[in-house]
Amino acid sequence: MEKLKRYAKNNPMAVVMVVLLVLGVLLPLFLNKAYVLSILCMTVYVAGCSLAWSILGGMIGQISLGHGAFAAIGAYIGTVFITYFNTSPWIAMAVSFVVVGATITLLMTPCFGLKGAYFSLTTIAFGEAFRNIFTNWEYVGAGQGMMLPLVRAKDESLWMLAFRSKASYYYVGLVLLVVFYLIVKWIDGSKLGYALKTIREDEGTAEAIGIKPIKYKLIATFISTGMVSVMGVFYATYIRYISPELMLQSKSLEFVLPAVIGGISTVEGPVLGSLIIVPLSQYLNSALGSKLPGSNLVVYALILIVVVLFRPSGLLGWWQEQRQKKRIAAEKAELGEEGKEQVNG
Amino acid sequence: MNFNVIFQAIVNGLMIGGIYSLIGMSLTIIFGVMKVINFCQGELLMLGMYCTYVLNSKLGMDPFLAIPIVAVIMFLFGVLLQSLLITRSIRDGDDDTNVLFLTAGLGILFSSSMQVIFGTNYRSVESHFANQTVSIAGAALSVNRLISFLILIALTVLLFLFLKKTRIGKQIRATSQNRTGASVCGIQAKLVYACTYGLGAAIAGVAGACLMTYYYVFPNVGSVYGTRSFIVVTIGTLGNIVGGFFGGLVLGCLETLGALVVTSAYKETLVYVCFVIILVVKQRLQAKRRA
Numbered sequence: 001m002e003k004l005k006r007y008a009k010n011n012p013m014a015v016v017m018v019v020l021l022v023l024g025v026l027l028p029l030f031l032n033k034a035y036v037l038s039i040l041c042m043t044v045y046v047a048g049c050s051l052a053w054s055i056l057g058g059m060i061g062q063i064s065l066g067h068g069a070f071a072a073i074g075a076y077i078g079t080v081f082i083t084y085f086n087t088s089p090w091i092a093m094a095v096s097f098v099v100v101g102a103t104i105t106l107l108m109t110p111c112f113g114l115k116g117a118y119f120s121l122t123t124i125a126f127g128e129a130f131r132n133i134f135t136n137w138e139y140v141g142a143g144q145g146m147m148l149p150l151v152r153a154k155d156e157s158l159w160m161l162a163f164r165s166k167a168s169y170y171y172v173g174l175v176l177l178v179v180f181y182l183i184v185k186w187i188d189g190s191k192l193g194y195a196l197k198t199i200r201e202d203e204g205t206a207e208a209i210g211i212k213p214i215k216y217k218l219i220a221t222f223i224s225t226g227m228v229s230v231m232g233v234f235y236a237t238y239i240r241y242i243s244p245e246l247m248l249q250s251k252s253l254e255f256v257l258p259a260v261i262g263g264i265s266t267v268e269g270p271v272l273g274s275l276i277i278v279p280l281s282q283y284l285n286s287a288l289g290s291k292l293p294g295s296n297l298v299v300y301a302l303i304l305i306v307v308v309l310f311r312p313s314g315l316l317g318w319w320q321e322q323r324q325k326k327r328i329a330a331e332k333a334e335l336g337e338e339g340k341e342q343v344n345g
Numbered sequence: 346m347n348f349n350v351i352f353q354a355i356v357n358g359l360m361i362g363g364i365y366s367l368i369g370m371s372l373t374i375i376f377g378v379m380k381v382i383n384f385c386q387g388e389l390l391m392l393g394m395y396c397t398y399v400l401n402s403k404l405g406m407d408p409f410l411a412i413p414i415v416a417v418i419m420f421l422f423g424v425l426l427q428s429l430l431i432t433r434s435i436r437d438g439d440d441d442t443n444v445l446f447l448t449a450g451l452g453i454l455f456s457s458s459m460q461v462i463f464g465t466n467y468r469s470v471e472s473h474f475a476n477q478t479v480s481i482a483g484a485a486l487s488v489n490r491l492i493s494f495l496i497l498i499a500l501t502v503l504l505f506l507f508l509k510k511t512r513i514g515k516q517i518r519a520t521s522q523n524r525t526g527a528s529v530c531g532i533q534a535k536l537v538y539a540c541t542y543g544l545g546a547a548i549a550g551v552a553g554a555c556l557m558t559y560y561y562v563f564p565n566v567g568s569v570y571g572t573r574s575f576i577v578v579t580i581g582t583l584g585n586i587v588g589g590f591f592g593g594l595v596l597g598c599l600e601t602l603g604a605l606v607v608t609s610a611y612k613e614t615l616v617y618v619c620f621v622i623i624l625v626v627k628q629r630l631q632a633k634r635r636a
Contacts, residue, residue, distance in 0.1 A: 110625045117382040117445060121575045125617040132613035249568060260446050294460030301454035308447045309433055
């Protein structure tokens with residue numbers, strides 16, 4: 001018990017995440033309304049994508065603005081697997097992780113010499129190019145997109161990810177999100193994570209101490225784009241309709257904003273950010289969308305602007321800074337007193 | 346494919362490229378001084394278009410006559426934007442990630458608030474020269490596009506005169522060459538920043554007003570032109586105004602000529618692939634020169 005208390009004091013974030021998880025599991029039991037569940041589904045989807053994005057955007061500092069398109073490719077792979085091959089989306093997830101990860105990594109390889117905003121520009125270019133190709137590709141429904149058949153009672157199965165209730169989708173998404181979180185948390189504390197963060201802080205230093213920037217950037221891109229495409233497969237089975245609209249640049253921003261608001265360089269930031277922003281924007285969309293279309297986006301943008309201006313490191317980043325400051329102040333005070341005692345003695 | 350088709354494609358490309366040049370120059374001028382990429386440049390163009398639309402529908406003003414007013418409004422708007430918001434975010438020096446997010450957020454704000462005000466309908470203006478065409482050496486083109494192109498040339502000349510001759514223009518050039526050196530000489534960075542951003546916004550607004558004469562406006566029209574402006578400045582080297590001018594024309598021709606080769610459905614892909622190739626090759630060459 002004593003041990004547990006100390007652990008909680010040292011890792012308050014872990015406690016918060018466990019509490020959130022318990023709440024997340026229990027919530028649908030009490031609030032079993034389709035509207036609430038659809039918000040929850042979108043929240044876990046965006047949180048998962050945002051987490052995947054943060055490997056590239058947060059840990060290594062390469063701001064990708066093409067993740068919407070990469071997730072959409074995953075969604076396309078999932079839909080094609082179900083409609084044309086009648087294969088499970090779980091298999092599609094594995095396939096899209098490897099295929100999307102490898103393809104994007106291959107495409108990005110020549111672009112890693114580019115710094116800062118230039119890198120973001122190439123990711124925009126890739127996203128737009130993919131959108132153009134998919135808009136004209138007859139096999140995947142061209143501009144109209146593809147539709148999965150509505151689920152009938154006898155078709156329900158976990159293997160094919162076809163449910164009639166939104167709660168089941170929500171739990172599948174939640175499991176994916178937890179897995180993603182554990183992966184990112186593990187990377188964050190592993191040698192790989194430290195290598196990535198070293199590259200973010202100073203590429204020259206990283207190279208000097210034997211960390212090859214290109215190698216680690218490739219690994220990060222592979223994991224990040226692969227993971228986001230897995231989330232895309234989940235999205236396709238849940239919404240059951242996909243179109244090239246999914247590849248719009250604004251969709252990529254939807255994954256970036258939660259991470260920015262929550263704290264770009266923390267693992268929990270993207271999750272907390274999506275918990276705040278997605279329900280809010282979904283609520284505003286349904287409350288104001290019919291009266292004043294677009295007003296939900298106004299609020300969304302205002303929140304982002306306020307956070308970037310006043311808490312540039314995000315809510316969690318700011319909280320961590322405060323904690324660190326307090327600790328340093330406490331240590332200083334302690335040292336100061338010791339120093340005085342020595343003088344007196 | 347005969348010569349006439351190619352010639353027509355080049356002429357069309359130059360006309361489209363004119364707009365790209367304008368927005369590219371506006372982006373590059375801002376980058377040159379502040380060293381940040383403005384991710385809401387396309388939305389500034391969109392605001393310029395709506396400005397023209399309002400002046401036309403409410404006051405019955407011809408879009409071409411509205412250009413000076415749009416330019417002044419957009420200039421003031423840009424100055425306000427820079428001095429109230431963007432300055433706060435570029436204090437960190439070399440880390441431009443926050444400015445990226447801030448300007449992207451501003452972009453969403455602009456397009457969504459226009460959606461709130463005007464709805465998502467496509468809107469166009471009535472212009473004096475609508476539907477009139479002239480033919481030059483066998484290539485037909487609309488009068489509106491031709492006038493827009495001439496405005497582009499005139500504006501580029503004016504811009505150069507402004508930067509070379511006026512006091513504030515010289516200050517802008519000095520700041521873009523060496524920020525510290527300029528401030529040592531007593532140039533007020535804040536003033537220069539505000540003016541530059543205002544200038545960039547005004548040029549984007551003029552581009553929007555020109556575009557409005559033969560195109561229609563809707564809240565998300567900016568995203569296409571915003572992305573194009575990034576390509577333009579990359580072709581012509583960021584911060585280089587002459588490069589921005591020719592980069593726009595090259596991109597316009599690349600689009601129309603590319604449409605002949607890969608059919609117009611895939612011209613976007615061609616443009617983006619060319620963009621990435623240009624970017625990567627340029628960077629490699631630079632790295633080699635340094636080594």
